[in-house]
Amino acid sequence: MNTPGFHVYAALEGNLGLEAIREALPFGTPLRAVSLTDAVRAGSEVQHGADLIIVGCSQAHEQALEVIAAATAQRADRPVVVLYDGSPNGFLERAFEAGADDLVALPQSAGQLGFALEKAMARRRGAVAPSDEGSMITILGPKGGTGKTVTSSNLAVALALAGKSTVLVDLDLQFGDVGLALGIQPKRTIYDLAVSGGTLDGEKIDGFLAQHPSGAHALLAPLRPDQAAAVGTSFLREVFEILRSRHEFVLVDTPPAFTADVIAAVDVSSHLCMVGMLDALSLKDTKIGLETLEEMGYDPKGITLVLNRADSSVGITQSDVEQLLGRAPDVLVASDRAIPRALTSGQPIVVAEPKSKAARSYFALAERYLAVRTLPAATSNDNGRRRLLLRKAS
Numbered sequence: 400m401n402t403p404g405f406h407v408y409a410a411l412e413g414n415l416g417l418e419a420i421r422e423a424l425p426f427g428t429p430l431r432a433v434s435l436t437d438a439v440r441a442g443s444e445v446q447h448g449a450d451l452i453i454v455g456c457s458q459a460h461e462q463a464l465e466v467i468a469a470a471t472a473q474r475a476d477r478p479v480v481v482l483y484d485g486s487p488n489g490f491l492e493r494a495f496e497a498g499a500d501d502l503v504a505l506p507q508s509a510g511q512l513g514f515a516l517e518k519a520m521a522r523r524r525g526a527v528a529p530s531d532e533g534s535m536i537t538i539l540g541p542k543g544g545t546g547k548t549v550t551s552s553n554l555a556v557a558l559a560l561a562g563k564s565t566v567l568v569d570l571d572l573q574f575g576d577v578g579l580a581l582g583i584q585p586k587r588t589i590y591d592l593a594v595s596g597g598t599l600d601g602e603k604i605d606g607f608l609a610q611h612p613s614g615a616h617a618l619l620a621p622l623r624p625d626q627a628a629a630v631g632t633s634f635l636r637e638v639f640e641i642l643r644s645r646h647e648f649v650l651v652d653t654p655p656a657f658t659a660d661v662i663a664a665v666d667v668s669s670h671l672c673m674v675g676m677l678d679a680l681s682l683k684d685t686k687i688g689l690e691t692l693e694e695m696g697y698d699p700k701g702i703t704l705v706l707n708r709a710d711s712s713v714g715i716t717q718s719d720v721e722q723l724l725g726r727a728p729d730v731l732v733a734s735d736r737a738i739p740r741a742l743t744s745g746q747p748i749v750v751a752e753p754k755s756k757a758a759r760s761y762f763a764l765a766e767r768y769l770a771v772r773t774l775p776a777a778t779s780n781d782n783g784r785r786r787l788l789l790r791k792a793s
């Protein structure tokens with residue numbers, strides 16, 4: 400939640416969760432906390448200007464529902480997070496119906512609560528683009544070095560070679576290396592776009608895109624880690640929306656963590672691509688990553704699973720993988736020295752050695768997305784209902 404001037408309004412029964420909220424919010428975030436009774440009395444007026452509403456209750460469920468409904472009636476696009484303790488007694492369903500985006504049972508650590516708040520901020524109802532817009536695929540992998548950048552750069556080039564208008568956004572804002580993977584010398588980066596001022600439009604963004612000889616475009620990561628802070632989630636949402644309206648494929652390479660920026664990208668993506676590696680630690684993280692996405696309400700059927708270095712002999716069989724992850728990988732990529740060799744030469748392997756085993760896997764991955772209309776989507780507009788169904792099912 401690094402949006403400048405971001406305001407939080409908390410309506411809390413007996414200061415429920417106030418300390419945890421203070422700890423969870425980034426230092427200096429403007430927070431206005433009032434009692435539930437005062438919030439009901441003030442109606443929606445008092446919430447005016449807030450970017451995130453938090454409602455905390457343990458007994459006063461009716462008052463909490465009134466505040467949630469008033470907040471939603473005033474601004475349907477603004478996230479509402481409800482904290483509760485004690486027995487919910489049917490309150491959860493009613494809170495979702497009143498317009499809550501997420502419900503968090505207390506007590507929670509500051510880290511967990513912060514994650515829930517970031518998630519709610521990143522997820523604005525109705526943010527998913529209509530289906531006539533380009534496909535947006537976010538490439539994820541909770542562990543570092545699993546092959547996300549190699550996958551996203553090769554996928555971008557394979558789609559461009561298939562004649563599709565494609566742009567790859569490097570969301571690894573601190574240590575992004577899409578430029579290196581594509582052999583492109585960065586001239587202008589996403590940082591330059593973020594600080595350029597004025598309104599964003601397609602032509603303006605075009606001026607900040609680099610181009611690979613295959614035709615693939617790239618919005619490259621900042622040159623230095625300290626520049627990452629200039630790139631906020633609301634700016635990113637705007638960029639994604641504009642790119643989707645102008646390109647058939649928008650791909651997003653990500654850092655090895657579910658940061659607020661990554662969640663913002665995941666939330667407006669039509670499809671997700673999880674890259675895991677055949678080793679015990681990576682598989683454990685892949686499993687947790689898939690479970691987290693499911694908990695967040697994403698349909699696992701819309702997540703393509705790529706298993707990288709799938710032929711490594713590390714004592715893990717394909718059926719071990721299936722048993723652990725609960726599903727078979729969709730695409731297997733072999734360990735191939737041609738990949739680092741291609742990186743050294745500044746060319747993705749689909750161009751440098753298109754007949755290699757690994758390149759063929761990336762072409763197969765591209766084929767899946769070229770038939771994208773037949774792939775189930777990972778997200779839908781009905782986030783609240785999806786989460787409610789998931790909670791009921793679990």
Ligand SMILES: Nc1ncnc2c1ncn2[C@@H]1O[C@H](COP(=O)(O)OP(=O)(O)OP(=O)(O)O)[C@@H](O)[C@H]1O
Nearest residue numbers: 543544545546547548549655708733734735738739
């Ligand atoms: N199938 C493979 N065979 C051989 N080397 C590979 C393979 N996949 C990836 N590599 C090598 O592993 C390294 C990490 O790959 P990559 O940068 O794509 O991972 P990443 O998930 O993007 O990492 P990070 O989380 O740091 O962004 C690279 O040096 C790449 O050459």
Ligand SMILES: [Mg+2]
Nearest residue numbers: 547548571653
């Ligand atoms: Mg990477």
